[in-house]
Amino acid sequence: MAGERPKWDGLLKWSLSHSEGTRTTRNLSEEDRKWFLEAMEGQTVNVLKRMKEITLVMKTPENILETQGVTAADIEGGLVPLLGYLKNSHAGIRAKAAEVVTTVVQNNPRSQQLVMEANGLEPLMSNFSSDPDVTVRTKALGAISSLIRHNRLGLSAFRLASGYGALKDALGTDSIRFQRKALNLIQYLMQENKADCMVLSELGFPRMIMHLAASKSADVRESALGSLLELIKGGGMGIISGASAEEGEELKQILQQRIDGIITMAPDDLGAAREERQLVDLLWRACYNEPSLLQEKGLVVLAGEDEPAPDVAGKMFEPPLRRWVAKQISDEKNYDPNPLFLGYAPPTESHAENANNENDGAP
Template structure:
């Protein structure tokens, strides 16, 4: 059976034979060979913009029409997977709006299939991540509204988590989006997310809370009024290490930015429940194996910092030497710089060392110059063979 498609083995042999210098291209390609070569190359070349336009056309087609043509939800997911690969480039992400693909993509956030809603949110997250231009375009297209709707009320927890991930990327270093999130009662939705039983949802919510509190310290009052400390204290005893760290990080942020009665000592520092939880974590950390202690580095430091902030004294972890383990504060050995040193610089350095070494070998002994003038010493007898005692003898006779 004949092989279908280009003969890649033949193409490789042809390329090598004309590029290794042993067989210079002394003959001209025939038109047939040239056409075959161009077809082989074009078969593996993708016009990204053209492909994105084709995907946009599909996204603009009503769902009922696609279903009547045999397009399944899995086909749509695969198409969105491909689109996500294309928009990983910032230029392609910004071009998606230019070719009319951003609005129908946001429309997929309202699709009847939960998997498509989740995948669409994931693509949006890729588009706006570290991309101020696309962040602005999504905000102008009112993209935050369906994301908030899915985050707060989607019946599928994966779709809710992906929507929160897209919101996290959208509000990053984006003050208008942060303001819109706050006005849409986003903090209340984050509190509900913390009460979820889904660990990934909890992790994402804790990360967003930490970022928002760092950006706006005054929001510590808001989250305290909404009851976040109580929920975070509960999560500080979670079986998931990342959830524990996120909860401890949030509690530490609140304790360090306390102001007035809302976030004062009555709700954080003197809370007996918090003290019991921290003592429980100290006991748990103290009983960890060396391997687990290494993995729990951030948790160890968070527990100690929170204890010190709330009770003005170091935790017992510090007394046991478990806050910073031996060797953790030491700089790693420099084993790579000499291997990655620019060759020219290394050659110059070695040459300079050789030159200095050679100069040291050829350097003449240091000669002392004449000192300051002094009184002439008494005249000495020029006869080197004079006997002792004859120096002052009168020889004029």
């Protein structure tokens, strides 16, 4: 036995035989303990190896797979064990399975379709909303985000599966990474469908997001500020129109605190907080129709940030919110209070004097 790795079925039977309530508890011998640990290690290694193989196949171009005789049915069959690992009893395997799903479906419409057809969203939603391990929940959310991006069927299924409620729960946790991933997906949902702004508002998201805009985590603050701006753009912030004076005052206090915090930042921290500075100023303008104190102190755009190096690839894949922020700042810098009008220019004093002299000398 010591030289063999027992099959998982054998390990399962062994575990059950020692967990029946009618049996008396006994201490494991050193040999049994070693056997059990080797079995656990072997199972984990086998699972990870299998998931790597599935990832490799799913990322291989379809035409190459066809030349090797791999059919769509074969690929779909390979997904079955992967999706099954999402329900594994070990949190580490559930988390790794979600991570593999993320890799498989990211920017891959064919894989997204196959996972949806294999009912892969269901176990992901279950892990995202109710898994006892926050790492598993976070990994499941990452997989869901990749699965439903630019996937109309996936977006609809997410909404029908009470996705908003699970996102709201995620915002209420203490996990910074979980909060940030939830906020990023919320932004994407609002960008894809402006009607989601009103739905999120009715579900009480604005107040939760406002609180996260005061988070100690810079990443969470930035994502929360971006979400608030998307809500305003989509008409989902009733506080802006005076529907709730209490929430309106709360938002103003939060923005003022962020302005005060940015003003007292060290130069290096100011550079790192570039997007946060710009978002705070844009939110202040959107809410109160005037520039923030950051603009007056020259902290919205720092020296050297006016003309960033060309980034052709970055522009192609730039997120919509960041592109919108950059446009607002660019429009403001290029604004000319004295626009150029086409037509004849008014006469100068010298021209007027010459004209008068000519008229005086005329017969």
